[in-house]
Structure formats: C-alpha cells, structure tokens
Amino acid sequence: MAVLSRACVRLRRKAKRGMMSPACLLAVHLLLLVLQKTTALPELTCRFNQHFLSVTGEKGNPNNDPDCQFQVIDNEFLDVIGSTPKLLDVGQARASQGPVYSREDNMIYYTTKRDPGGWSTRIEKIKFKTFQAGETPNEPETFADGSPIATGLAMHPNGSLLAAFQGVGGSKPTVGQIALYNLTAATGQFNPFADNFCGSPFNSPHDLVVTQGGEVYFTDPAYAYAGGFKGRPVLTEAVYRVRKNGVVEVVATGLQRPKAIALTGNGKRIYISESAAWTGNVSENPKLDLSSFDSDLPHNIWSFDVSNGRLVNKQFFTTTVNFGGYGTLAPMSIKTDTSGRVYVATYQGVQVYSSSGSPIGVIKLQGVSAIGWGGKENDHMIILDEERVRAFKLGTCCGVVSSSWRLRAPSLSTFFMFFLVLVLSMLSLDPFEVRSPMVSM
Numbered sequence: 001m002a003v004l005s006r007a008c009v010r011l012r013r014k015a016k017r018g019m020m021s022p023a024c025l026l027a028v029h030l031l032l033l034v035l036q037k038t039t040a041l042p043e044l045t046c047r048f049n050q051h052f053l054s055v056t057g058e059k060g061n062p063n064n065d066p067d068c069q070f071q072v073i074d075n076e077f078l079d080v081i082g083s084t085p086k087l088l089d090v091g092q093a094r095a096s097q098g099p100v101y102s103r104e105d106n107m108i109y110y111t112t113k114r115d116p117g118g119w120s121t122r123i124e125k126i127k128f129k130t131f132q133a134g135e136t137p138n139e140p141e142t143f144a145d146g147s148p149i150a151t152g153l154a155m156h157p158n159g160s161l162l163a164a165f166q167g168v169g170g171s172k173p174t175v176g177q178i179a180l181y182n183l184t185a186a187t188g189q190f191n192p193f194a195d196n197f198c199g200s201p202f203n204s205p206h207d208l209v210v211t212q213g214g215e216v217y218f219t220d221p222a223y224a225y226a227g228g229f230k231g232r233p234v235l236t237e238a239v240y241r242v243r244k245n246g247v248v249e250v251v252a253t254g255l256q257r258p259k260a261i262a263l264t265g266n267g268k269r270i271y272i273s274e275s276a277a278w279t280g281n282v283s284e285n286p287k288l289d290l291s292s293f294d295s296d297l298p299h300n301i302w303s304f305d306v307s308n309g310r311l312v313n314k315q316f317f318t319t320t321v322n323f324g325g326y327g328t329l330a331p332m333s334i335k336t337d338t339s340g341r342v343y344v345a346t347y348q349g350v351q352v353y354s355s356s357g358s359p360i361g362v363i364k365l366q367g368v369s370a371i372g373w374g375g376k377e378n379d380h381m382i383i384l385d386e387e388r389v390r391a392f393k394l395g396t397c398c399g400v401v402s403s404s405w406r407l408r409a410p411s412l413s414t415f416f417m418f419f420l421v422l423v424l425s426m427l428s429l430d431p432f433e434v435r436s437p438m439v440s441m
Ligand SMILES: *[C@@H]1O[C@H](CO)[C@@H](O)[C@H](O)[C@H]1NC(C)=O
Pocket: 156, 158, 159, 160, 180
C-alpha cells in the first residue's frame, strides 16, 4: 500500500496536475478492495454465508462446516485472527472461570469447576507456555483450596488477587463475597474485601473488574439460589461498586442474572451481560445443549457509561444467539480489546463484536465457560472450557487488562538517569555556579 501510494505521489509530481494523485490513489484502493475480496482466507477459516432458511432448510445450513474454526462475518475479524490463526494448548485443567494472568510469575490463575457433589472449588494456576505435540504439557498447581464456589477473578493494580465467591447455604454456610488474596503469601488465605450491602448479604457475587484507580465493580446474580445451594436471596439482583474507601454502593438493578462484566481501556464504558437464558442448573451437562437455554429469558449485553463512578446511559449492545448455527445462547464472560472490540464467551465459542455491537466473527469451540487476557503484552486470549486451558494469539494487539497499570518503585537506573539529567541541566544552565566551588577547592 505504502509503496503504491509513494508511486502515486511521484506520478503526481511528474504530471504536475492536481487530478492525477487522487485518481491514482482511488485506483489503488479499488485494486486493494478487489484483492481483499478474492484473497484466500487463512486455514481453518471460512466466511459466514447469509443463506435463506426458506431455501436451504435448517439442515442445509452452509455455515455448519465442521472444519471451520474461525468464522468471518466482517473483514475486521481478519485483523483479530491474523494470518495464521490457531488455538494453542496450555494444559489440561478443570478450569471454569476467571482466567487472569500474573506477570510476576508468568502464571494463569483460574477457578475450577465444582467437584461433583462438592461445595467448594479451588483457585489454581498454570504456567503460561504453549506447547507443541510431543512436549510435556503444563500441570496445574493449587493456589488456594476450599474456596466457597469461587467464580470471577481480577488482578488489583497493587498486585493482589480479587475473587468473587458465591458462598453456600446448608449446615455450614459461607458468605458470598469479594475476597482478597496476597499472591506472594504461600498460604492461599484470603481476607474479606466486600461481603454486604448496607448490612444485607449478597446473593452470589459472580464476576468483577477493577479500575486503574482501584475501584471494583461486580455482578451479584442469584445463581446460588437457582442452582439450589443457597437459600432465598435477601437482596435483588444487582451490580455493585466498592469505592476506594471500602464503601459498597449499588450501581445497577433491573438486570436478570447479571453475570459477566467488562471495562473498556479508557475506563469510560462498562459492559454487563444478562444471562438468565442459561438456566444455571450446574448439575446438568454444561456442554452445548440447547435445552440448557431458555430463549424467553434475557441473554443480552448492555453498555453503560461510567460517570463519576456511577453507571449511566444504559444502552442495548447485543443479544446472543448461535452465530451461523441455530438457537439461543447466553453471554458467559466478556472482555474488550484496545480497539474497543468486545469478546463474548458463549457455549458456541468466542463471539467477537465491533465497538458498535455488530457481530464480526466467532472462534468456534464448544462449551467455552470463560475468557481472559494473558501474556506479557496481553496479546493472547485465554480460553477455558472446564477441560483445557487454551491460548489464542491476537492478530492485532491487545487485550484490556486494568491491572496492566501498577505502582512500582522507580528502579536504580531511573534514579541515576534523573540525577544525570539534573546535573547536566545545571551545568548547561548555570555553569559558573557549579564550577566555582570546584575551582575554589
Ligand atoms: C491492595 O489493595 C487492597 C485494597 O485497598 C488492600 O486491602 C491490600 O492490602 C493491597 N495489597 C497490597 C499488596 O498492597
């Protein structure tokens, strides 16, 4: 492109006629558009076909190609997947929710699927290193055992790990809360961070985000009650904010099963999913089984503007269906990238939307339970499906992680540079003041 544009500019100089360059540039653009339309797609990739069910019938859906792992609805998706898209294997694990990446130890932290018949989950970690066939896969390690149904995780900008616990009822009840872990302490002990709203216990906190300034927003759906492991809720389903001073306030209600929550890179917009369409019956087969979804119940994503910490201007973003397939899905986890795109984990795979809510493509993988960002540059999507941890390298940088910002003590070399610059500027600004004492000594 650049080469052709330069050729156009040279042509213009030669012609010395104003019309030459724009005409040439237009021709180049048209040529590129034609090329883009006709260029072969990367392997495992296909284009969405806007067929007519009245002609093909449901069974003849041309989008049901089992070899197509990356389905392109809009060319913007080609930027997301890059030229050689591939799902990379990180390791086998019962990884269900929350994946977050810790730079300090190059580990992915996640919460496990509940053990059958058990009432607790683990927070585990696995080394962020993809491996080829024949290499030894990474093994998960337990970070904290016996968490009372931990779901979402988030890194606090100061390096602590925040976890949402649903809590359980019964004879040994545990409270639903946001808990705080010290990642460097070996014990895996947690401290409560928020466990009530003005004295009333939360339902079952599910997912959370932390702003760069250390404020926490989290969803509190009634999934524990719906799943039969906690009594009737005291509070209505809501979204809460924990202010820097620790005070908890409610920022949204009226959403049915508010589940996933995500923040844009500039911190000015929050996405929240309503996931009531997923009946939340954890005892049933969680793999793609359309009977687990009720299309009469909400399965929407809403966007809110963040204004002075409050959520205002609620707007419809999208509703989730099986892209190119058939039926209703529920948005299980949401993430954003630095270009404002929105990634939604569904049981079909990872659906990708432009910032305005248009579907642009899908990374197909059955039973995806949650997504997150990983890698030193946040350039890998971490994908969990309760059986494996996978990674997908973005074709274009990067995922939004509020924890990418952190307070660090300035290093010794920074001090040295600062000192050097100071001395040099003193020397050049006022040489006599600096030199005279040296001379007099
Ligand atoms: C991080 O911030 C939280 C909340 O303010 C605080 O409780 C915790 O002790 C902090 N952790 C570190 C390592 O500073």
